[in-house]
Amino acid sequence: MLSDRINVLIDDAIYLEHAWDPPRDYLGASIAGHACDRCVQYHHLVSIKQIPEVMPEPRTRRIFERGHFLEACAKKWLADAGFVFYPTPAEVSDFDGKFKGHVDGVIFDFKGGNCPIPLPCLWEHKGLGAKGWKAIIKDGLKNYSSTYWGQIHSYMQHLELPNCLYTITNGDSLELHHDLYSFDPTEADAVRAKVSRVLTATDMGELLPRISQDPAFYLCAWCQFRKECWK
Numbered sequence: 732m733l734s735d736r737i738n739v740l741i742d743d744a745i746y747l748e749h750a751w752d753p754p755r756d757y758l759g760a761s762i763a764g765h766a767c768d769r770c771v772q773y774h775h776l777v778s779i780k781q782i783p784e785v786m787p788e789p790r791t792r793r794i795f796e797r798g799h800f801l802e803a804c805a806k807k808w809l810a811d812a813g814f815v816f817y818p819t820p821a822e823v824s825d826f827d828g829k830f831k832g833h834v835d836g837v838i839f840d841f842k843g844g845n846c847p848i849p850l851p852c853l854w855e856h857k858g859l860g861a862k863g864w865k866a867i868i869k870d871g872l873k874n875y876s877s878t879y880w881g882q883i884h885s886y887m888q889h890l891e892l893p894n895c896l897y898t899i900t901n902g903d904s905l906e907l908h909h910d911l912y913s914f915d916p917t918e919a920d921a922v923r924a925k926v927s928r929v930l931t932a933t934d935m936g937e938l939l940p941r942i943s944q945d946p947a948f949y950l951c952a953w954c955q956f957r958k959e960c961w962k
């Protein structure tokens with residue numbers, strides 16, 4: 732089929748574009764809140780080149796690109812509405828640079844009259860399909876993803892920001908939704924403790940426990956390290 736032939740060309744180009752991307756040389760704040768300690772440790776092992784990186788499929792790369800595109804759009808829409816961002820998004824770093832993260836933004840002013848949120852505050856964004864977007868609105872971010880929840884608490888802790896404005900964009904309908912989350916030091920400390928556990932276990936040559944003894948468990952079914960973990 733014509734469509735399949737064109738898509739093969741597109742996928743090949745995406746593979747080529749990223750074939751020589753070096754893996755991150757640090758454990759990212761965007762993963763440290765993951766519920767499975769071993770998964771977080773595998774990310775760290777990739778960053779120190781002890782196991783190979785699992786290259787994302789071209790379709791997954793396109794989903795990442797959609798996320799970046801929607802984030803840029805949402806940030807512009809907020810700026811147009813009067814929210815003022817620091818020009819350079821902050822980087823956080825801990826454990827001698829073995830742990831790092833790059834925030835989506837920090838809002839420090841509002842030019843549109845009465846500001847609806849307390850400032851300054853962290854701003855984070857996720858572009859999601861309709862199903863995930865609705866689930867976050869219904870269940871809240873904490874219940875939807877410990878990874879996303881841990882990420883914002885880690886950022887708020889390092890930047891000493893008391894609140895986070897969390898914007899989600901529905902990639903299907905382009906509806907926007909915003910929630911304001913307050914900093915919870917217990918959550919941030921739990922993420923930091925997990926990073927410490929991962930680094931210590933790795934230094935001692937130990938592998939942290941799996942989150943489940945069933946490879947069909949939903950987190951394992953989606954895990955990029957599933958093969959490595961259950962080999």
Ligand code: SF4
Nearest residue numbers: 767770941951954960
């Ligand atoms: S496959 Fe499951 S237990 Fe193994 S690292 Fe991934 S989430 Fe953790």
